[in-house]
Amino acid sequence: MTQAQISMDAVSHTEHPEAWKWYHYFWYNTDHKVIGIQYLVFSFIAYLIAGVMALFMRAELYTPNSDVLDPNLYNALLTNHGTMMIFFWVVPAAIGGFGNYLVPLMIGAKDMAFPNLNAIAFWLNPPAALMLTISLWFGGAQSGWTAYPPLSLVTNNLGQSFWALAILLVGTSSILGALNFLITIYKLKIPNMRWDQLPLFCWAMVATSALALFSTPVLAAGLILLLFDINFGTGFFRPEMGGNVVIYQHLFWFYSHPAVYLMILPIFGIMSEVISTHARKPIFGYKAIAYSSLAICFVGLFVWVHHMFTSGTPPWMRMFFTISTLIVAVPTGVKIFGWVATLWGGKIRFTTPMLFAVGLLAMFVLGGLSGVTLGTAPFDIHVHDTYYVVAHFHYVLFGGSVFGLYAAIYHWFPKMTGRMYNEPLGKAHFILTFIGTNLTFLPMHELGLQGMPRRIAMYDPQFEAINQLCTYGSMLLGVSILPFLINAIWSWGWGPKAERNPWRSLTLEWQTASPPIIENFPEDPIVWAGPYDYGIDTEADEDDTTVEDMLAEVGAEAR
Amino acid sequence: MAKEKETVPVALVTLTIGILVAIISFWYGRDNGLLPEQVSQQAPLVDNFFRVMVTVGTALFLLVEGAIVFALFKFRRRPDDDTDAPPIKGNFSLEVFWTAIPAVIVIGLGIYSVDVYNRMGGFDTVGSTAVAHHHGGHATQLASLPGSSDVGAPLLSAAAPQQVAFKYGLGATPAEGQASPFLEIAVKGLQYAWLFTYPNGMVTGELHVPVGEDVRLNITAQDVLHSFWLPEFRIKQDAIPGETTELRFTPTKTGTYPVVCAELCGAYHGSMRSQIIIQEPDEYEQWVAENQPVAVTTGTDTVALHPSERSDADFLAPYAAEWGIDAAAIAPLQPERHA
Incomplete structure (x- = not known):
């Protein structure tokens, strides 16, 4: 394990200032913390834009007729809402943002294994955003984020081509990032941290990165073939030229189902950190939670056809993928039960990050259960491509991933900015978001079951009342962002200074200054406890302040 | 605890x-x-x-x-309690x-x-086409027939009877076994409508079927992907350009129910709706009789003819009996020919 230090030195920076100035965040920088914040701010802007797109769509769906937006524009919005939320918000924020910021700190490293590769991976994102902007300028891709041919071949070719280029760029960024995470965690983990002392967020990042590495190239292949079909006269997906449209669906979902786990596994990691810290209790079943991430990663590679149960798929395939999809419920259940058991018997602090984590837990249960129903082919045949699916994936991606990202933003806000956020505003944000989410997405289950397909700008008038309810919910969600924005901007600039470790957390990132110094730790940190060993010293010598004392001691060294 | x-x-x-x-x-x-x-x-x-x-x-x-x-x-934190919880690490x-x-x-x-x-009939798709193959390709002819001639879809042409199309979707249930369906209708999805072609060559925009009878839909798409969904029937199958898929079902009550396109197919995808009208068998027969297209007399067709050279009704005539259309229903068709 000593070679870890050698490779670290080989890539360490030559010269840098004492601390980064604001303008360093706007230029090429190899510090993983700068890159993490660049990812987070960049992706948050994409989130706001994609959210506004959703509000326009909900406005259109307030009435059954197509009266607010041109139907082509509606399709461009639904395509880019999905594309941006996935490829420009959840994936870069969770993996690029928190992955970059936290992984080196949590394993006691000075930076990522390949800092330049890391910066390059981030700087592929702005050109990708430029491509997407060009695409939107020309009317936008209009064939859904899935871009199924032949529709994607015959609809707005220019917009579709730039869209594909944008996704190829972020896909490349994702592959580079994944490599970097795997090597960083394997090589740069400080030697005296055992593998079973690795924070669960890092285990989640191992699983996430492996998955991204296996699956992203397949999407890239599919998109390149699509680009050729659109622009260079090939016919891979053109049936009239002997092509096959279903092959594209396989290529697409071979990546895009694992992409669902790319978006939730890091969030699961965040959950383990936040719940354990704020319940002041060790995580229940560390190994079960770590292994279940790897199990989800493995099984997740073999479930993609459940998106194609009504497509051109033979019966054996529909049955095989029903069973494999159902199996994913087992490791996911292990995590959910583990977190509930962590809460059980804890001393729960209702801080804003904890509220978002518990809110996530509550909604993910519903999203998971509806996911099990969708995984079974005979039932999925009825609800595939309906609002039932829309409801399901917003419960796991909004109620799940976005709530997890909020939890993480609040939890690590003091570490990243050196300032505390405002707690009442945070709570107001949580309450509005929680109510808004359920008001928007719960009624959608019924819409789908009753017969409303997804991706439509005009619908049967019998669904009007429920759609209006969903639109009100979406307006509440739109409002809910305001307390967050005020809180984040005001606190970042003028909030009270944060201590080094306001949550008295045990993971390594809290043992250095807030915000951390440029190469993270003045000297290599020493792992003196497991990442979740809350309450252990308290019990040993009946002294309530032991943990704090120890933290202060280590903190003094850190300063 | x-x-x-x-x-x-x-x-x-x-x-x-x-x-x-x-x-x-x-x-x-x-x-x-x-x-x-x-x-x-x-x-x-x-x-x-x-x-x-x-x-x-x-x-x-x-x-x-x-x-x-x-x-x-x-287990909420009590005021003034800053201690940690008991360290239970697992069980x-x-x-x-x-x-x-x-x-x-x-x-x-x-x-x-x-x-x-x-x-639901999910496992039958392979079996039914194999059977059709051995019996001279009844399913095959249907697949090649009504919709394909006018759009030139490369489905199955002259050599077709030997190449059996493998059809995805829901086929015969175990109860139906290898029985042929009572009625077979070709469904074609195009932006933004469904076209239904009946065994006698009649083409409609709404689907009429008799209650209690076994119906098979052979589904194709002309331009982009569509998905044929009958919410009240709980069945759905994508319409795929270049392939024929199938749905087989037996309606259990009369009434009018929606036919929905469930796969994004363009700007007006949401308006790609139609109706399925389930009628008593005699009402259905009457509807068929009232809406007969023009047809032709030929008793001597050979299977080797290229389907596109003949009118739909022409091609269908030898198989009318198989589909349960009796002589009386065919009679009014005889005198006229339509191109």
Whole structure:
């Protein structure tokens, strides 16, 4: 394990200032913390834009007729809402943002294994955003984020081509990032941290990165073939030229189902950190939670056809993928039960990050259960491509991933900015978001079951009342962002200074200054406890302040 | 696990909670009213399966959410208590238990879904086309026939009877076995309408079928992907350019129900709706008779003819009997020819 230090030195920076100035965040920088914040701010802007797109769509769906937006524009919005939320918000924020910021700190490293590769991976994102902007300028891709041919071949070719280029760029960024995470965690983990002392967020990042590495190239292949079909006269997906449209669906979902786990596994990691810290209790079943991430990663590679149960798929395939999809419920259940058991018997602090984590837990249960129903082919045949699916994936991606990202933003806000956020505003944000989410997405289950397909700008008038309810919910969600924005901007600039470790957390990132110094730790940190060993010293010598004392001691060294 | 001063034994509390959760789950599983009317033989199968999943799901939902809410109240931090909670790091048998329970549930659901899928006709697709092959390609001719000649889709041409199209979708149920369907209709999706071609060559924009009879739809797409969905029938199958897929069902009651396109197919995807009208058999026959297209007399067609060289009715005539169209129904067609 000593070679870890050698490779670290080989890539360490030559010269840098004492601390980064604001303008360093706007230029090429190899510090993983700068890159993490660049990812987070960049992706948050994409989130706001994609959210506004959703509000326009909900406005259109307030009435059954197509009266607010041109139907082509509606399709461009639904395509880019999905594309941006996935490829420009959840994936870069969770993996690029928190992955970059936290992984080196949590394993006691000075930076990522390949800092330049890391910066390059981030700087592929702005050109990708430029491509997407060009695409939107020309009317936008209009064939859904899935871009199924032949529709994607015959609809707005220019917009579709730039869209594909944008996704190829972020896909490349994702592959580079994944490599970097795997090597960083394997090589740069400080030697005296055992593998079973690795924070669960890092285990989640191992699983996430492996998955991204296996699956992203397949999407890239599919998109390149699509680009050729659109622009260079090939016919891979053109049936009239002997092509096959279903092959594209396989290529697409071979990546895009694992992409669902790319978006939730890091969030699961965040959950383990936040719940354990704020319940002041060790995580229940560390190994079960770590292994279940790897199990989800493995099984997740073999479930993609459940998106194609009504497509051109033979019966054996529909049955095989029903069973494999159902199996994913087992490791996911292990995590959910583990977190509930962590809460059980804890001393729960209702801080804003904890509220978002518990809110996530509550909604993910519903999203998971509806996911099990969708995984079974005979039932999925009825609800595939309906609002039932829309409801399901917003419960796991909004109620799940976005709530997890909020939890993480609040939890690590003091570490990243050196300032505390405002707690009442945070709570107001949580309450509005929680109510808004359920008001928007719960009624959608019924819409789908009753017969409303997804991706439509005009619908049967019998669904009007429920759609209006969903639109009100979406307006509440739109409002809910305001307390967050005020809180984040005001606190970042003028909030009270944060201590080094306001949550008295045990993971390594809290043992250095807030915000951390440029190469993270003045000297290599020493792992003196497991990442979740809350309450252990308290019990040993009946002294309530032991943990704090120890933290202060280590903190003094850190300063 | 709840400790402190308890007056009621834990076992009793657990039992009461268990009974309550069971009652609520069974009630919500049965009477959730979430699904629309049932109009096909498959619908009750799917709905019963859904009920089982909702029952199990409601029980799990109540238990997990109940545990969360209970924990939030019971284990909240008390004022002025800055200590940590007792360090319970896990419990092996509990972890095995909650891994095993979902595993058993999903295995059960997996077996149940295979069974439901089988009874819906999901496994027949291969069998039926193979049978058709041996009997001279009845399904084959249908697939090549009504829609394809006018769009030039490269489905099956002259050499067709030997190449049997492999059809995805829902075929004959085990109960129907290898019986031919009573009625076979070609469905074509195009931006933004469904076209239905009947055995006698009639093309409509609405689907009429007789109640209680076994119907097979052979589904194709002219331009982009569409998806043929009958919500009240609980069945759906994508219409794929370059391939024929199938849905086979038996309507169980009369009435008018929506036909929906469920796959994004362009700007007006949302308006790609039609109706399926299920009629009593005699009403249906009457509707067919009233809407007969013009047709032609030929008794001597050979199978080797290229379908596109003949009118639909021409091609269909030899098979009319097979589809259950009697001589009386054909008679009015005889005198005229249409191109």
